Amino acid sequence: MKTTDTLGMALFALRGNWLRSILTALGVIIGIAAVIVMVSVGQGTQAELDRIMSTLGSNRLEVFPGGGRGGGVRMAAGSLPSLTTGDMEALRQEIPEIQYITANVRGGGQVVYAEKNWSSSWQGVTEDFFVINDWQLSQGEFFQPRDYSTAAKVVIIGETVRRELFGDGEAVGATVRIAQVPLTVVGVLASKGQTGWGGDADDVVMLPLDTARRRLMGAGSAAPASGTGRPAVMMPTDRVNGITIAVARAEDLGYVEEEATRLLRQRHRIQPGAEDDFAVRNISQMVATRTQTTRLMSLLLGAVATISLVVGGIGIMNIMLVSVTERIKEIGLRMAIGGGPSTVRAQFLAEAMIISLGGGLIGILIGVAGALAVGGFTDLPIALNQNVILLATAFAVATGLFFGYYPASKAARLDPIEALRQ
Amino acid sequence: MTASKPVPIIQVEHLSKIYNAGTPGEVRALDDVTFDIHGGEFMAIMGPSGSGKSTLMNMIGCLDTPTAGRYLCDGVDVATLDAEQRAQLRLSKIGFVFQGFHLLPRMSALENVMLPLVYAGVPRGERAALAEQALAAVGLGERGRHRPSELSGGQQQRVAIARALINSPPILLADEPTGALDSRTGEEILALFKRLRDDGHTVILITHDAHVAEHADRTIHIRDGRLFDPASEVTR
Numbered sequence: 001m002k003t004t005d006t007l008g009m010a011l012f013a014l015r016g017n018w019l020r021s022i023l024t025a026l027g028v029i030i031g032i033a034a035v036i037v038m039v040s041v042g043q044g045t046q047a048e049l050d051r052i053m054s055t056l057g058s059n060r061l062e063v064f065p066g067g068g069r070g071g072g073v074r075m076a077a078g079s080l081p082s083l084t085t086g087d088m089e090a091l092r093q094e095i096p097e098i099q100y101i102t103a104n105v106r107g108g109g110q111v112v113y114a115e116k117n118w119s120s121s122w123q124g125v126t127e128d129f130f131v132i133n134d135w136q137l138s139q140g141e142f143f144q145p146r147d148y149s150t151a152a153k154v155v156i157i158g159e160t161v162r163r164e165l166f167g168d169g170e171a172v173g174a175t176v177r178i179a180q181v182p183l184t185v186v187g188v189l190a191s192k193g194q195t196g197w198g199g200d201a202d203d204v205v206m207l208p209l210d211t212a213r214r215r216l217m218g219a220g221s222a223a224p225a226s227g228t229g230r231p232a233v234m235m236p237t238d239r240v241n242g243i244t245i246a247v248a249r250a251e252d253l254g255y256v257e258e259e260a261t262r263l264l265r266q267r268h269r270i271q272p273g274a275e276d277d278f279a280v281r282n283i284s285q286m287v288a289t290r291t292q293t294t295r296l297m298s299l300l301l302g303a304v305a306t307i308s309l310v311v312g313g314i315g316i317m318n319i320m321l322v323s324v325t326e327r328i329k330e331i332g333l334r335m336a337i338g339g340g341p342s343t344v345r346a347q348f349l350a351e352a353m354i355i356s357l358g359g360g361l362i363g364i365l366i367g368v369a370g371a372l373a374v375g376g377f378t379d380l381p382i383a384l385n386q387n388v389i390l391l392a393t394a395f396a397v398a399t400g401l402f403f404g405y406y407p408a409s410k411a412a413r414l415d416p417i418e419a420l421r422q
Numbered sequence: 423m424t425a426s427k428p429v430p431i432i433q434v435e436h437l438s439k440i441y442n443a444g445t446p447g448e449v450r451a452l453d454d455v456t457f458d459i460h461g462g463e464f465m466a467i468m469g470p471s472g473s474g475k476s477t478l479m480n481m482i483g484c485l486d487t488p489t490a491g492r493y494l495c496d497g498v499d500v501a502t503l504d505a506e507q508r509a510q511l512r513l514s515k516i517g518f519v520f521q522g523f524h525l526l527p528r529m530s531a532l533e534n535v536m537l538p539l540v541y542a543g544v545p546r547g548e549r550a551a552l553a554e555q556a557l558a559a560v561g562l563g564e565r566g567r568h569r570p571s572e573l574s575g576g577q578q579q580r581v582a583i584a585r586a587l588i589n590s591p592p593i594l595l596a597d598e599p600t601g602a603l604d605s606r607t608g609e610e611i612l613a614l615f616k617r618l619r620d621d622g623h624t625v626i627l628i629t630h631d632a633h634v635a636e637h638a639d640r641t642i643h644i645r646d647g648r649l650f651d652p653a654s655e656v657t658r
Contacts, residue, residue, distance in 0.1 A: 005540045016528050333524045336485065337585065338513025338541040340506040416485050420520070 001343045010350035013327075024319045025359030027312020028399055031305050032360045032392045036367025037374060038301035039388045044381035045294040059250040060132060061257055063087075063243040063264070066277040082268060082277040084238040085209070088126070090267060091245065095259050099248040100128035103240040105212050111157075111205055112177040113165040120161050122178060122205040124212025132246045140172035140187030143208050147186075151210035155183040158204040159191040181215045183207065209240070257282060294380060309395060312359065313403035316352050320407035324348065324414075331411055332419025345412035352404020353397065360396025364389055429497065430458035431592060431624050432482060437491035439477050439647075451477040453647040454491070459626065461592065464619040466627040466638035474647040476597070479628045483516055483595050484508045496592060513541055517586025521598035523578045525570040531557065531581045532566035538589045556584040560614060576607035583614065587623075594618060594625045600634055612637045 014021040065082045088103040108121040129135075130142055138159065147154050155176060162171045175182050192201040207216070247256050257280050264278055324331070331344055368384060375382035439452040451474045459465050469475040480486040481493055484500050485508070493500050496515050503511060512518075525534045535553040544552070557566055560580040570578050579599060586594055596615065600608030615625045616637065627638055635641045643652050 001541055001543060004546075009540070012528070329524065330526055333526070334537070334541075335509060336483070336512065336518045336524075337538045338509055338589070340509030340541075342506060343509075343541060417480050420485075420524070 001339075001346070006343070006346045006350050007354070009347050010354050013323075013347075013351055014354060020319060021355055021358075024315050025312075025355045025362070027308055027315045028356050028359030028396060029312075029363040029366065031308030031312050031399070032363025032396055033367035033370055034301050034305035034308055035392050035395055036364060036388055037370045038298055038305055039391060040367075040371040040382050040384045041294065041301065041374060041380055042298040043383035043385070043388070044375075045298065047383050048381040059247050059253060060283055061245040061247075061253065061260065062281045062283055063245065063260065064279045064281065065241070066275070066279050083240050083243055085126075085240055086238060087264060087267060088240070088243050091243070091260055091263060094263055095256055097247050097249075097252040097256050097259075098245050100132045100246040101243065102126045102129040102132055103209060103243045104129065105209060105217065105239075106241045107212065107216060109179055109216075111161060111165065113174060116165050118161055118164040120158075120203055120205050122155075122207060122212065122216070124207050124209040124216075126209050128246075129206070129244070132244055135192075136190040137187045138190040140185070142187060148208045148210065151208060151214050153181065153183045153211060153215065154186045154208065156187040156189060156206040157185055158189045159202040160200055161203060161205055162188045178205070179216055183211075253282060297380075305395075309399050313356070313399045316355055316400065317403040317407055319355075320348060320352050320404055321410065323351070324407050324411045328414065328419045328422050331414050332416045332422070335414070335416035336420060341412035344414075345408045348408035348411045349401070349404050352408065353400040356396045356400030356404070357393070360393055360399075363396070364392050367392065431461040431496050432457075432459035432626070433492075433494040434458070434482075435492040435494075437478075437481060437488050437493055439474075439481065439486070440489045443489065450647045452481070452488070455644070455647070455649055456491075457642055457649065459624060461624050462619065462622055464615060464625045464627070464637075464639045466629060466635035466641040467644060468629055468632065468635040468641050469644035470630050473644045475628050475630075475644050477647075478644060479595065479597055479626075482593075482626060483518060484511050513538065513589060513591075515591050515593055517583075517589070517591045517594045519579070519582050519586050519594065519596035519599045521601040523570070523575075523582045523602070525578055525581055525585075527570055530567050530569055531562065531573065531584075534570065534581055535566075535584045535588055537585060542589055552588060553584070556588045557581070559587065560584045574607075575603050576610060579603060579607075579611055580614070583611070583618075587618070592624055594623050595628075596625065597628045598630070599627070600629075600631075608634070 063083060083103070085103055088101055092098060092101045103126055105124040106121065107123075109119070110117045111120050111122075123129075127143070127145070127148060137156075140156070143152075143154060143156070146152065155178075157165075157171065157176075165171070165176065166174065171185050171188050174185050176185060177183070189202065189204070189206075245256065245260065247253055261276065261280050264280075265276060268277055270276060334344060334347075335341075368389075371382050371384055374380055434455055434457050437452055437455045438450065441447075441449040441451060453474075455474075455478065467475050467478060477486065481488060481500075482495070484495055484503075487501055487508075495511060498511060500508065500511070518524075525531075526537070529537075532550065532553050535556050536549045539549045539552060554563065554566060557563055557580075560583050562577060562580045562584065565573060565577060565581075570581065573581065579602075583594075583599075594615070599615075600611055603611065612634065615627065619625050619639075625638075627634065629635050643650055
């Protein structure tokens with residue numbers, strides 16, 4: 001017997017009771033739609049997570065100066081200038097698992113070129129900074145070791161700053177001013193697009209750490225600032241705003257975090273039981289926490305999908321069993337005129353498959369529409385691709401096969417004599 | 423054609439069918455039955471209800487397997503076949519005609535007749551023409567588009583006979599084919615069987631009705647699972 005005939009017979013039988021067929025498919029429709037929404041939300045979240053990880057790096061730690069106590073008043077994190085370049089050097093030497101380490105100071109101000117100016121934030125950085133943050137250059141070159149040691153008046157600018165100041169003109173070799181300090185542009189960073197939080201990653205200016213500290217700090221723009229004007233706390237010359245650590249192997253992250261904390265407490269002479277005057281943050285954990293909610297929703301939809309598919313499958317099995325009983329005479333006749341057990345099984349299995357696959361296809365349409373709606377009405381990231389569709393189709397097929405097999409086998413095992421006697 | 427074949431098309435040798443063997447409820451539906459049917463014969467198997475004639479029909483129709491003895495259908499020992507192979511044998515050797523017609527109500531007469539062709543794997547394009555021929559052969563050329571419910575009992579039975587003939591099986595097995603028909607229509611159906619016999623088909627008629635059995639060339643009688651000769655009233 002040909003496959004097309006099997007399908008034709010199955011379709012014919014289903015058309016005879018089309019309302020029942022559609023109602024039977026409803027469970028699968030809902031289940032598959034839920035699978036589509038779940039997977040596209042899940043994949044979207046994962047893609048977002050991956051993107052954030054790739055811009056931040058998944059194997060890094062951030063060390064911030066802590067919020068301390070000043071006369072009983074707790075101060076905000078970062079308000080105590082507790083970290084120094086000495087801390088950075090100590091960490092680099094004491095903990096061999098650290099692959100790269102960089103310290104930075106930050107500030108903001110007008111960047112002036114000829115008659116144009118652009119308000120941006122600047123960072124004074126050390127050599128490893130560009131590696132840790134995976135910055136590439138589109139033009140020019142990185143700072144030379146001499147630039148770091150001599151506090152050379154050089155600067156590397158982000159793509160946004162380049163565009164705003166230079167437009168179509170040549171940037172490398174030009175001189176810009178920040179806080180009246182002339183700085184030579186030696187490189188332009190390749191564009192990174194958005195930051196993980198939607199900001200402009202390219203609106204940045206980088207200088208060697210000492211250049212920033214010696215030539216720009218105290219000029220009214222250095223952080224930490226208390227809002228306006230002068231710095232609230234004058235930065236001693238070796239203070240930094242933060243230290244970034246990258247480890248070679250992600251599994252060392254926890255160990256390095258502990259070691260760094262221990263070392264810094266020791267260096268800062270913090271008594272046992274006293275609070276840290278710094279904070280070590282694991283960036284990937286922070287990002288992961290942020291995506292927990294989305295994952296939870298994804299999981300919930302997954303539960304809905306699983307339950308719907310199981311309930312839908314049981315519905316198919318139930319209706320197919322009823323159908324076998326109802327059509328026992330037909331089955332007996334088909335067997336008498338030459339239909340073997342295998343062809344009878346194939347016909348009933350085909351009916352179950354058509355219900356589940358048809359329901360699956362309708363579910364895919366609804367699910368895609370639902371996923372687009374979720375993407376449109378919420379800020380959840382959505383990833384729709386052919387894998388989602390394939391997965392849903394596979395689920396539909398599996399449901400039909402699994403729940404259709406028993407009724408079909410029951411039909412195939414019928415004794416034609418008994419069946420004809422009905 | 424098959425009439426001159428020396429080997430019988432149906433060979434039944436010491437056939438027994440025992441239900442619930444070895445228990446107090448043991449039923450000997452068939453008990454040591456032996457007979458032959460030759461190709462081209464129109465033959466009746468007659469017996470009252472409960473005589474075992476239905477069991478015998480199921481056996482001849484390859485729907486059932488014997489407990490003991492041997493049944494050769496066109497030379498094939500049915501006991502050696504599994505369910506799948508028996509279905510194949512029914513497809514190629516036997517056309518069934520039932521008392522209740524057993525037409526599928528949602529299909530037209532033509533589609534009903536075509537059904538065995540689907541199982542035989544005949545290409546879709548050739549089926550309608552073959553079915554129309556078969557319907558014409560039973561005198562229903564005009565009625566192909568009608569549903570069974572739109573046809574009279576006699577017409578429905580003709581559709582069923584056309585369905586039984588469509589694969590050109592050598593054996594036509596009719597179980598009380600006139601049981602649901604009035605006597606005049608019944609006569610017409612029996613006349614149709616005779617014509618089919620004349621065309622070379624082997625027709626086996628199972629009935630409880632002596633008047634129906636009269637139409638056959640030869641009749642074997644069955645009672646309590648055993649064959650007997652009513653003339654001598656001696657059990658064979």
